Amino acid sequence: SYYQNEKCFIENRDRTGSEQMASIRDVAKRANVAACTVSRVLNGTANVAPETRMKIEQAMKELNYIPNELARSMFKQKAGIVAMLVPDIRHPYFSSLARHIEDELYKNDCKLMLCSTGDDPEREKEYMKILRSNIVDGVIMGVNNQKPEAYAEFGKPLVMLDYYVNDEVPVVVSDHEMGGRLAAEEFIRSGCRYVLHIGSEADTDRVLSYKSHRALRETLEREGIQTREVDIKWNSFDFQNYFEMASLILKENPEIDGIMAADMPASAFLKAAVKIGKKVPEEFAVIAYDGTYVSRTNIMEITTIHQQLHEIGNRAVDTILRLIDGEMPQERYITIPVELKKGSTT
Numbered sequence: 387s388y389y390q391n392e393k394c395f396i397e398n399r400d401r402t403g404s405e406q407m408a409s410i411r412d413v414a415k416r417a418n419v420a421a422c423t424v425s426r427v428l429n430g431t432a433n434v435a436p437e438t439r440m441k442i443e444q445a446m447k448e449l450n451y452i453p454n455e456l457a458r459s460m461f462k463q464k465a466g467i468v469a470m471l472v473p474d475i476r477h478p479y480f481s482s483l484a485r486h487i488e489d490e491l492y493k494n495d496c497k498l499m500l501c502s503t504g505d506d507p508e509r510e511k512e513y514m515k516i517l518r519s520n521i522v523d524g525v526i527m528g529v530n531n532q533k534p535e536a537y538a539e540f541g542k543p544l545v546m547l548d549y550y551v552n553d554e555v556p557v558v559v560s561d562h563e564m565g566g567r568l569a570a571e572e573f574i575r576s577g578c579r580y581v582l583h584i585g586s587e588a589d590t591d592r593v594l595s596y597k598s599h600r601a602l603r604e605t606l607e608r609e610g611i612q613t614r615e616v617d618i619k620w621n622s623f624d625f626q627n628y629f630e631m632a633s634l635i636l637k638e639n640p641e642i643d644g645i646m647a648a649d650m651p652a653s654a655f656l657k658a659a660v661k662i663g664k665k666v667p668e669e670f671a672v673i674a675y676d677g678t679y680v681s682r683t684n685i686m687e688i689t690t691i692h693q694q695l696h697e698i699g700n701r702a703v704d705t706i707l708r709l710i711d712g713e714m715p716q717e718r719y720i721t722i723p724v725e726l727k728k729g730s731t732t
Contacts, residue, residue, distance in 0.1 A: 408449035416445035465521040466496050468706055471513055472528045473505040478649055478678040479693075480528055483547075486699030487526060494707055496523075507531035518542060524706045530593060543709035545702050550592045556709070556718040558702045559594045565691040565724040566601025569673045572689060573606065573644045576671040576732045580612045582635065584647035598675060598691070602646060614642075618651070628654035636662060644671040649680035649690070656684055656731060672731035687729035697722050 410428075414421040419438060427434050427442050434442075445451070468491055472480040488498040499522060503510040510531050517525055524543030537544060537551045546557040573581050583599055590596040603613045616635065632655040636642060645655045652674035656666065664670040666686065674681040677692030701720050708715050 408446075408451045410451075412449055413442060413445045413451050416449060417441040465523055467499050467522045468496055468524050468526060468703075468710075469499040469501055469513075469517050469522045470526040470528060471501045471503055471510065473503055475500065475502045478680045479676050479695075482678045483528070483695045483699055486696050487703055490699050490703040494703065496707070503529050503531075505529070505531065511536075514540065523710045526702050526706055534592065543706055545706045545709070547698070547702065548593065548595045550594055550719075553718065556705050556715060556720065557594070558698055558705065558720045558722065560693045560698065560724050561721050562595050562598040562724075563601045565675065565693075566598035566603075567605050568724065568726040569598070569646050569675070569691055570602045570605035572673060572726060572732050573646075573671060574609055574611065576644065576667060578611060578644035578671055580614070580639075580641045581606055581644035581646065582614050582616060582639070582642050583645070584651050585615045585617045614639075625650060625654060629658055632658035633661070636664075643669060644673075646673045646675055646691075649674045649676045649678050649688075652688055653680060653684050656686065656688060660685070667730065667732050677727060681729075686731055689729040689732040690727045692725050692727045694722050694724070 410421050410424045414424045417424070417438075419442060423434060423438065424442055427439055470484060470487060472484060475481055475484065484498070484500055488500075491498050501513045501517075503513060510529050514525075514532070514536070518541050522542070524545070525540070526545050526547065527537065527549070528547045530537075530546075530549040534551045537546065537549075538555060544555055546555055548557070548559050550557055570581075581602070583602055585596065585599050586593075590600075599615060603615070606613050618631070628651045632651065636655070636658055645652065645659075647655060652672055656672045659666060659670045659672070666672065672688055674688045674690045675693075677690035678695075681688045681690045701722065705715050705720065
C-alpha cells in the first residue's frame with residue numbers, strides 16, 4: 387500500500403541518509419549475491435537456484451524493493467503490452483472476443499491495449515501509426531479498412547482476425563465454409579424454401595467471414611431453395627434500426643421463411659416475425675451467426691452457428707506472443723471449427 391511504501395521509504399532514507407528507494411545493489415547486498423543474479427530473477431532470463439531465489443525474494447520483501455517496470459521493459463526490449471484494434475467495442479462479437487484475449491494475455495503476464503476505430507479508415511490509420519511507433523510489442527488486428535500492403539508492411543508483430551493479407555502474416559479465422567453449410571443444412575431440415583441472409587459490404591476475396599454466405603447459398607441452391615442476400619453496414623449496433631429494417635423486409639417479402647444473420651439482426655428478425663404473427667419455427671426459421679450472449683437474451687433461444695471465441699482468443703494470443711519472441715509459427719492460417727447449437731427457432 388501507499389502507507390507501507392512511504393514507511394519503508396522513510397526507513398530507507400533514515401538508514402542511507404538519502405531519499406532513494408532500495409536499489410538492485412541494496413537487494414544483492416542484503417541477499418549476499420551478485421547484482422546480476424538479482425537481475426536474472428527479475429527478468430527471468432536464466433535459471434536461478436531455488437534457495438538463491440528465496441534469499442533474493444526475502445531481501446526484496448525486507449527492503450520493500452519495487453522494480454522499475456519501465457526500466458525492465460527497456461532492458462528486455464518488451465513492454466508487455468499487446469494492442470487490439472476493433473471496429474467498435476459495442477459489437478457483441480468483438481467485446482466478447484476482447485475479453486477472452488485480455489484474459490489470455492494476463493495469464494502470460496501481458497496487458498491489452500484496446501483501440502476502437504469506429505470502422506473509420508482514417509482513425510484506423512492513425513491508430514496504426516501510433517502503435518507502430520509506440521511501446522507495444524505487437525498487434526491483433528480485427529479491422530481491415532486499409533490496403534493489404536499496409537498490414538504486410540506494418541513493422542511490428544501482427545496477427546489478423548478473419549482477414550487474409552498474404553502467406554506471411556498469420557490469420558486466425560473460424561471455419562466459415564463449415565458454418566455456412568451447417569446453417570444451410572438446418573434450413574433444409576426445417577423445410578425452408580426462401581432463405582434470406584444478411585451480409586455486409588466487403589472485399590469478399592480477403593474478408594474470410596464472407597465464405598459463410600457463399601457456402602450457405604451454394605448448399606441451398608443445390609437443393610432448389612431460393613436465397614437472397616441483403617448487404618447492410620454490419621457495424622450498426624442500433625437494435626431499433628435493425629428491427630425497422632427486418633419489419634420492412636418481411637412486409638415486402640412475405641414468402642421469406644428463413645433468416646441467417648449476426649446475433650443482433652437475427653434477434654431483430656425474430657422479434658419482427660413474431661410481431662406480424664409468424665409462427666417460429668413452424669413458419670419462420672432463425673439462425674444467428676456468432677453465438678454471443680445476445681442470442682440468449684430473447685423470448686426464444688435462437689439456433690446459432692457458434693464461433694468458439696475462447697479458442698480464437700487463445701490461438702491469437704499464442705501466435706502473437708510467438709511472433710514477439712522472434713518465432714515464426716509454422717501454422718499461419720489458423721482455422722477454428724464452428725458448431726451448430728440448436729435452439730427453439732429452427
